[in-house]
Amino acid sequence: MLPELKRLVDLQELDKIIRGVTQGLEKLPEELRAENAALEEMQAEHNAQTQELEGLQKQKLETEKEVAEMEEGITTSRQRLMEIKSNIEYKAMLKEIAFKEDQRDHKETRVLELMELMEAQKQALAEQDQKMKEQADLVAARSKEVKVEVAKLEAELSGLEKQRKELRKGIPAPLLKRYEFIRQRRNGTAISPVFEGVCFGCHMNILPQQFIDLQKGVEIIQCPHCQRILYWQAVEEGLEEDLSRSAS
Ligand SMILES: [Zn+2]
Structure with a gap:
């Protein structure tokens, strides 16, 4: 990551x-x-x-x-x-x-x-x-x-x-700005894990190419549906907790 x-x-x-x-x-x-x-x-x-x-x-x-x-x-x-x-x-x-x-x-x-x-x-x-x-x-x-x-x-x-x-x-200013912008519109959750190609912020599939790029971990990728900034979660562990938090 x-x-x-x-x-x-x-x-x-x-x-x-x-x-x-x-x-x-x-x-x-x-x-x-x-x-x-x-x-x-x-x-x-x-x-x-x-x-x-x-x-x-x-x-x-x-x-x-x-x-x-x-x-x-x-x-x-x-x-x-x-x-x-x-x-x-x-x-x-x-x-x-x-x-x-x-x-x-x-x-x-x-x-x-x-x-x-x-x-x-x-x-x-x-x-x-x-x-x-x-x-x-x-x-x-x-x-x-x-x-x-x-x-x-x-x-x-x-x-x-x-x-x-x-x-x-430790976070670049433009990324921070983007984070704050999304956070305000998405009830406090601006960054969301992706597991098996599904964004855990909105539970929708991201594009296959996006998923490949995400796993490479070289650029910032946003969910095409909810615009949240994404990160790749290789194992499901801990996702339930993330999920309940993003829902709250
Ligand atoms: Zn999403």
Whole structure:
């Protein structure tokens, strides 16, 4: 194999690793953002429920005030009852008192209902508090982990970039240019092995004369179907792996 072809194969290997590391680096903060968004959603829900509880509290205070006012009205009516001489008026007043007491009872029932609602709301809030705390802990722990992972990947990437720079030095510029051009159009695989006359990039037969020239190993040959730069692989060993990589 031409030495520059061998370097190109190594470069492609390295470029694929670099791509994987770069994708990992992009994915980590994204994952963290999703966890943070979940926490923010919980906080918003918590605020809404707290407001609801405050609303119930306000209603309860108002209703209690109404009950107190009604109580006062009933007391006044009872005092007036003692001053009434006429039987008809007396009966009318008794009726009025009974009506007011009935209204007061309704309001008192409402106060009890509100207290029950508040209790349930407090319970729900406590549960939510717990969930929110767990999510906040998770975000904090994951943030730390992501920071470590990102630092690790960045260090790895910087080492790989150095290797890549060195490797590129040994490849002629026009060939590099061709490699990059094909790589962009062929999902990261610009150089492909040929086994028994078949290009492993596109699984098509190359021309018989091309196959003969390829085995001689004196010139750069590209697949007539997928344009990938070709190299000859005498034995099938290792091709499966190459194949799965080029498909990914
Ligand atoms: Zn091909």
